Amino acid sequence: xxxxxxxxxxxxAAFALTAIAFLFAAATLFAPAPSxxxxxxxxxxxTIDYYGWLTVKVMVNxxxxxxxxIDTGATNSLAFQNLADIQAFxxxxxxxxxxxxxxxxxxxxxxxxxxxxxxxxRLDNLESVILPDWMVEKKPQGIxxxxxxxxxxxxxxxxxxRLDIYDPKHGPRMRxxxxxxxxxxxxxxxxxxxxxxxxxxxxxxxxxxxxxxxLDLGAAGTVxxxxxLNPDRLVIEMTTESGRLRSRVTGALDQDPNEARAVRVQRxxxxxxxxxxxxxxxxxxxxxxxxxxxxxxxxxFGSDLVRERSFMIDFQGEEMRIGPERQRS
Numbered sequence: 252x253x254x255x256x257x258x259x260x261x262x263x264a265a266f267a268l269t270a271i272a273f274l275f276a277a278a279t280l281f282a283p284a285p286s287x288x289x290x291x292x293x294x295x296x297x298t299i300d301y302y303g304w305l306t307v308k309v310m311v312n313x314x315x316x317x318x319x320x321i322d323t324g325a326t327n328s329l330a331f332q333n334l335a336d337i338q339a340f341x342x343x344x345x346x347x348x349x350x351x352x353x354x355x356x357x358x359x360x361x362x363x364x365x366x367x368x369x370x371x372x373r374l375d376n377l378e379s380v381i382l383p384d385w386m387v388e389k390k391p392q393g394i395x396x397x398x399x400x401x402x403x404x405x406x407x408x409x410x411x412x413r414l415d416i417y418d419p420k421h422g423p424r425m426r427x428x429x430x431x432x433x434x435x436x437x438x439x440x441x442x443x444x445x446x447x448x449x450x451x452x453x454x455x456x457x458x459x460x461x462x463x464x465x466l467d468l469g470a471a472g473t474v475x476x477x478x479x480l481n482p483d484r485l486v487i488e489m490t491t492e493s494g495r496l497r498s499r500v501t502g503a504l505d506q507d508p509n510e511a512r513a514v515r516v517q518r519x520x521x522x523x524x525x526x527x528x529x530x531x532x533x534x535x536x537x538x539x540x541x542x543x544x545x546x547x548x549x550x551x552f553g554s555d556l557v558r559e560r561s562f563m564i565d566f567q568g569e570e571m572r573i574g575p576e577r578q579r580s
Contacts, residue, residue: 292370295413297321307321309368311393313366313368319391319395320394322469323397324465327379327446328374329381330392331391334392343360347361359381362378369416397447400566407562431563434570434571435569436450436452436571442543449465456479456480464552467553468552468553473531473556474536510534512532512533513533515530515531
């Protein structure tokens with residue numbers, strides 16, 4: 252979906268929505284001295300909803316709020332049909348956009364969606380596509396992509412269930428985050444004509460073999476292609492949850508559930524952060540080919556890796572920091 256849906260238009264302009272569809276499925280940080288740290292531009296509750304996505308309330312043209320999924324794998328924000336049924340989004344005189352990805356495929360007309368706002372954080376004059384609603388009982392209204400998100404530094408407080416949005420010129424106070432594990436992000440356009448770069452981090456599965464993972468919080472589960480796994484060298488086990496997980500990855504899209512399988516790996520390491528005995532999805536999704544990664548080790552860093560943790564994303568500083576897990580009562 253996010254362009255997991257890498258949107259490659261028929262016309263010169265383009266926006267890429269790359270992986271939003273899996274339903275399953277410090278030194279270089281740009282931060283000022285503590286005395287200059289600013290208050291958030293906006294603060295808003297976020298929830299873990301819609302089968303595991305990080306979801307926040309967004310005002311659209313002063314109406315709402317509506318549920319938008321936070322998707323760092325989407326270059327552009329967009330709306331779903333159920334929101335278009337509420338608001339009359341006018342057509343735009345532009346070539347239809349070709350959406351190629353795991354969550355949606357096809358050509359869609361461009362609509363004038365307008366203003367997206369979370370408190371004082373906003374995106375004006377959004378022109379994007381309307382995607383069909385997902386085939387699940389509860390339907391989100393939109394996706395918040397990098398055109399909105401990359402303007403800011405984002406801090407997710409898992410204990411409070413709060414998203415703090417900062418102007419990157421000032422940024423949050425870093426003292427509480429100094430002990431958080433650091434992941435260096437690399438902006439990449441994957442040779443696509445996209446309006447905002449996507450971001451990758453480097454990871455390893457069980458061994459020292461390096462694998463690029465695209466930061467894709469629009470993927471509810473972490474996904475790798477077959478090339479990322481080497482059965483001769485890795486200890487990998489099929490899980491008893493495979494059928495259920497496959498269904499959650501593909502069921503909302505009416506895809507063949509046998510195209511994806513769930514496995515448990517002994518260790519997943521990305522940057523300085525380790526996860527042990529993680530369940531991930533293995534799927535040679537068409538979006539990997541769209542990104543030029545077919546047959547090459549590649550993965551999607553999904554929201555499952557951080558939804559129980561506090562974390563920060565600094566797009567301008569090209570850095571992510573991951574904190575401790577939320578304390579369970």
